Amino acid sequence: MLQPDLSIVPQDCGVCPIRHRAVCARCDADELQILEEIKYYRSYEAGQTVIWAGDRMDFVGSVVSGIATLTQTMEDGRTQMVGLLLPSDFVGRPGRDGAAYNVMATSDLVMCCFRKKPFEKLMETTPHIAQRLLQMTLDELDAAREWMLVLGRKTAREKIASLMVIILRRDATLNLAQPRDRISFDLPLTREAMADYLGLTLETVSRQISALKRDKVIHLEGKRHVMVPDVGRLLEEAGDDSDGGMLS
Amino acid sequence: MLQPDLSIVPQDCGVCPIRHRAVCARCDADELQILEEIKYYRSYEAGQTVIWAGDRMDFVGSVVSGIATLTQTMEDGRTQMVGLLLPSDFVGRPGRDGAAYNVMATSDLVMCCFRKKPFEKLMETTPHIAQRLLQMTLDELDAAREWMLVLGRKTAREKIASLMVIILRRDATLNLAQPRDRISFDLPLTREAMADYLGLTLETVSRQISALKRDKVIHLEGKRHVMVPDVGRLLEEAGDDSDGGMLS
DNA sequence: CGGATTTTTGAACGTACTCAACGACCGTGG
């Protein structure tokens, strides 16, 4: 129960749902074949720890399905989420032995793993992989920097709205197109996880979600499902000036 | 006065002070020669804006000397620093036309610029450059994530101490080795810039620096020069558990 | 010196935190 389930039937890269978004996105058929040889699948249950910060890490890999988080913890227990990993996101750093952060499965999670040594060697001979990894890392750096603005300068209400906008955006790019207005989505995190993401307490998160509901910015169905009657309004609440983009 | 000074005598890469740390670190003599052809130097005065977020950017480059900052601004003026660029750090993103952030020269600044198009083409044919850029981007991502912990979870006092630890560390790796204790350094930022970095107001920055001085954690000479009688103590104040590392 | 800029310090305020209790939901077992 506490061990990852290793009895997953290996899947063909050709039918992989993240084939064209993950680190292997640019690989051609030959390159995929080499990857097939060093890859294996692992699945984790919701709540399980994938790896602890500081532990030796003998693999890197991609999230195939489910959601994982990267967190950092101080001695006294204060924790800050530093990454939210959705399908196609990459985990691990080639050229480093230990994990820098805690990686936790927030939902049931399936990962496509590559043994680290062979992967590193492959990276040297296969520019397509390194190129794609650079692109993905630059995107993550941008996301981290946007998050620094949220953490450093936004109010609690703006932080909650910003989180919802981020989830909305990632849903929009990942899934199919959504109807223009009346967009809805599921919060993939508990109140506590949201608090760790936003640098707040879970009580403040709860209060601000209630406030947004009271002010008709959002509408809740159950604890997790959010309906947004007016996306523009939510963007205003988030303090994002760029109201255009993919949601117009 | 407001235009960058372009009348800099081109320098030989062989004598470049950041030769072995910048994006060109892994290049061999042949590769350097190609770089020499597309590079040029630019210098900026303290306080000048190198580029505004959203503006077209026709170059990428490295900081040769001086200090630059990356900042993000909200409509109402709240600003958050998202990057502190020291010599050898890379500016710009290959494959993107517009600047994502404001880049400002905090001190007098010299940059080694590469025209973007030729640089991008060079990256495809020269694995050494892409490899080094990936490495540097991963390092920046780590730094950004460490900063997320500072912004999200640390107190004002811890934030100030953390900033000093970061400057200390970067000084230590950049410059020569320092004496074990009694380390000293210059704050490269105004109180306001520190506030933008730390997600605080400049008044709070000033108060906390005064408090650290009153408590003998630091000793000030003038406004900018800081002496640290006990580095371990400063690390404690920063909330960093890892007291070992390069400073022991 | 005079004027602008940066920094320090003070007093009052407000947002988010802390501590605490309560409520909703869910699976388990009597």
Add this chain to the structure above:
DNA sequence: CCACGGTCGTTGAGTACGTTCAAAAATCCG
């Protein structure tokens, strides 16, 4: 079936930390 415990979420009251507004002090440079 309902009582029970556990997890997750909500709400309340009081507090603390950092902000805001204001003024004075220090520094820089003409």
